[in-house]
Amino acid sequence: QIKTQFGFDHNQITLGNGSNDLLEIFARAFVSEKDSVIYSQHAFAVYALVTQAINAEAIEVPAKGFSHHLEAMAAAVKDNTKLIFIANPNNPTGTWFEEAEFEAFMQKVPANVIVVLDEAYVEYFPEKFNSLKFLKQYPNLIVSRTLSKCYGLAALRVGFALASVEVTDYLNRIRQPFNVNHLAMVAAVAALKDEAFIEKSREVNKAGMAQLEAGFKALGLNYVPSHANFILVDVQADPAETFNKLLKEGVIVRPVGIPNHLRVSIGTEAENAKFLAALGKVLGLEAKA
Numbered sequence: 627q628i629k630t631q632f633g634f635d636h637n638q639i640t641l642g643n644g645s646n647d648l649l650e651i652f653a654r655a656f657v658s659e660k661d662s663v664i665y666s667q668h669a670f671a672v673y674a675l676v677t678q679a680i681n682a683e684a685i686e687v688p689a690k691g692f693s694h695h696l697e698a699m700a701a702a703v704k705d706n707t708k709l710i711f712i713a714n715p716n717n718p719t720g721t722w723f724e725e726a727e728f729e730a731f732m733q734k735v736p737a738n739v740i741v742v743l744d745e746a747y748v749e750y751f752p753e754k755f756n757s758l759k760f761l762k763q764y765p766n767l768i769v770s771r772t773l774s775k776c777y778g779l780a781a782l783r784v785g786f787a788l789a790s791v792e793v794t795d796y797l798n799r800i801r802q803p804f805n806v807n808h809l810a811m812v813a814a815v816a817a818l819k820d821e822a823f824i825e826k827s828r829e830v831n832k833a834g835m836a837q838l839e840a841g842f843k844a845l846g847l848n849y850v851p852s853h854a855n856f857i858l859v860d861v862q863a864d865p866a867e868t869f870n871k872l873l874k875e876g877v878i879v880r881p882v883g884i885p886n887h888l889r890v891s892i893g894t895e896a897e898n899a900k901f902l903a904a905l906g907k908v909l910g911l912e913a914k915a
C-alpha cells in the first residue's frame with residue numbers, strides 16, 4: 627500500500643513499531659559513541675533519548691522563537707556529526723517550515739550526514755510541503771511517517787520511513803525482522819486507503835484549532851500558531867500548577883518544559899469548549915467576546 631500510494635519500492639521502505647522504533651533504528655544504524663547528533667531546542671523529546679542511549683554527543687541548537695533554526699542547525703555540523711533530527715511540524719510547538727527553507731538547509735548539510743525529517747503530523751498540512759520529491763535529490767535524507775497521529779492508530783504501533791536504497795539497506799540490517807505485527811499491518815493498510823477519514827480528521831482539526839485560537843484571544847492569552855493537532859498556549863502562570871488545576875476540572879493537557887506554556891490537543895467542539903471554560907476558571911480570566 628505504501629508502494630502504490632507514495633510511489634516508492636520495497637527497497638526504499640523501512641517499517642517501524644511506531645516511528646519511535648524508527649528513530650532509534652536511525653541512530654543505531656548511523657551513529658556511534660564518538661559521533662554527534664544535532665537536534666533543536668523544543669523538539670521531540672525522543673531525539674535526545676535515542677542520542678543518549680548510544681552515548682553519542684548531543685548538539686541541541688537553540689530554537690528561533692519556538693521554531694527550528696535550520697540555518698543554525700546546518701552551521702552546527704561538526705566533523706563527527708552523523709545525523710540531524712528535524713520535525714515538521716514540530717512537537718511540542720506545532721511550528722513548521724516551508725520547502726524553500728528546507729531546501730536551503732539540505733544544500734548546506736554535507737552529503738555524508740543523515741537528515742531525518744520526522745513528519746508525524748504531515749497529514750495535517752499536506753498542501754504546504756512535499757517532502758517526497760526531495761528524496762530523489764538527497765540520498766542522505768530519511769522521511770519518517772506514522773499511523774499514530776492523523777490516522778488514529780497509536781496503540782497499534784506502525785510507522786514507516788522512506789529513504790534511498792542504500793540508506794534503507796542499512797536500516798533494515800538493524801531492524802528486527804518481525805518488528806511490526808501482522809494485525810497492525812492489516813489495519814495500517816486499511817487506514818492508509820481510507821482517505822475520507824483523513825479528510826474528516828483534517829476538517830475537525832482545522833475547526834478545533836480555530837475554536838481554540840478564538841478562545842485564547844477572548845481570554846487574552848497568546849499562543850504559538852500551529853500546523854499540528856495540538857497548540858501551545860502561554861497561560862502566564864506555572865504550567866505544572868495549571869496542569870494540576872485543569873486535571874481537577876477533568877481536562878488533561880501537557881506541560882512540555884517550556885516556561886508558562888501548556889500544550890493542548892485539539893478535541894471535538896464540545897471538548898474544546900469544556901477546556902476553554904476550565905482554563906478561564908483556573909486562571910481566573912473572563913472571556914471577552
Ligand SMILES: *Cc1c(COP(=O)(O)O)cnc(C)c1O
Pocket residue numbers: 643644645646647670713716717744746771772773774780783784785
Ligand atoms: C508522536 C511522534 C512520533 C512517533 O510516534 P509513534 O507513535 O512512535 O509513531 C514521532 N515524532 C514526533 C514528532 C511525534 O510527535
